Amino acid sequence: MQKIILGQNGPEVSSVGLGCMGMSEFYGGTDDENSKQVILSALENGVTMIDTADTYGDGHNERLISGVIKKWGNRVCIATKFGIVRKLGSYEREICGRPQYVRQAVEKSLKRLDIETIDLYYIHRIDTTVPIEDTVGAMSELVREGKIKYLGLSEASVKTVLKAHAVHPISCVQSEYSLFTRDVEDFLLPALRKNGIGFVSYSPLGRGLLTGKLTKESMEHDGDLRKYLPRTSVENFDTNMSLVNALKKIADSKEITLSQLALAWILSKGDDIVPIPGTRNVKYLMDNINAAKVHLNDDDIKEIETIVYPDAVKGERYTSEGMKGVNC
Numbered sequence: 001m002q003k004i005i006l007g008q009n010g011p012e013v014s015s016v017g018l019g020c021m022g023m024s025e026f027y028g029g030t031d032d033e034n035s036k037q038v039i040l041s042a043l044e045n046g047v048t049m050i051d052t053a054d055t056y057g058d059g060h061n062e063r064l065i066s067g068v069i070k071k072w073g074n075r076v077c078i079a080t081k082f083g084i085v086r087k088l089g090s091y092e093r094e095i096c097g098r099p100q101y102v103r104q105a106v107e108k109s110l111k112r113l114d115i116e117t118i119d120l121y122y123i124h125r126i127d128t129t130v131p132i133e134d135t136v137g138a139m140s141e142l143v144r145e146g147k148i149k150y151l152g153l154s155e156a157s158v159k160t161v162l163k164a165h166a167v168h169p170i171s172c173v174q175s176e177y178s179l180f181t182r183d184v185e186d187f188l189l190p191a192l193r194k195n196g197i198g199f200v201s202y203s204p205l206g207r208g209l210l211t212g213k214l215t216k217e218s219m220e221h222d223g224d225l226r227k228y229l230p231r232t233s234v235e236n237f238d239t240n241m242s243l244v245n246a247l248k249k250i251a252d253s254k255e256i257t258l259s260q261l262a263l264a265w266i267l268s269k270g271d272d273i274v275p276i277p278g279t280r281n282v283k284y285l286m287d288n289i290n291a292a293k294v295h296l297n298d299d300d301i302k303e304i305e306t307i308v309y310p311d312a313v314k315g316e317r318y319t320s321e322g323m324k325g326v327n328c
Contacts, residue, residue, distance in 0.1 A: 125325025
């Protein structure tokens, strides 16, 4: 798989990464052994960026990953996050970027991951009660101590990114970006490129909508919180699925999967963007990896964006609770 450098001073990673959140919670039932096989298959097929966070399953996700990555050493880039504080099974959260909490969080993540250094460490959401300079200052101390290699921000505004970057080089910013969520295009992406900062796209498949496989029935499983999100709610699901069905016709005409079309669209937006689709299925994993081989020409892009223009999607991407610390 093609490799890229995240920003001017970041790690070298595969052009498609693996998001592991759904292996621990939010998307219904989980299976640790199956998830470990997916992670292993990703590594064996050239994926080198594995993305997690301390809040996923209250640490479960980091422990899950640790059981697979030991033999891979510096061939894999482990990215984890801190800053969302919540109880297991609860969606309600607090955002914490206090310097003393940064140190506590990194020590716990290092222990769960069973590693000495975290390759890429993000603040998961922005704590508006703490100056970002203080949070990043604490993170930079951990770099000097060898506990972190590179710093990242997640769901930060341009203003916050620039303030943070002035304290310590920020390697990349992670935000939601897909055909269904294009907010970053107007201001954030241009600012990142101007300052030599990479970009990581999470939920590049619209939390399953852009796979074409999500149904109202499949979201009724216990623990699948997507049924409470605005875009997959009863009032918006059918409208958004009509867009998905139109996109699927394009994918079918190219003899690729809808997921591959959606990921290829993101990859066409710049070689400084790394999508991190999540899956718990090896077949879907391979589809996602092979999206890097799909080429979309200008006419393809125009046709896709005529169907899914920024205001075509109905519903916000999160509830008000989920928007805490977003774009701050």
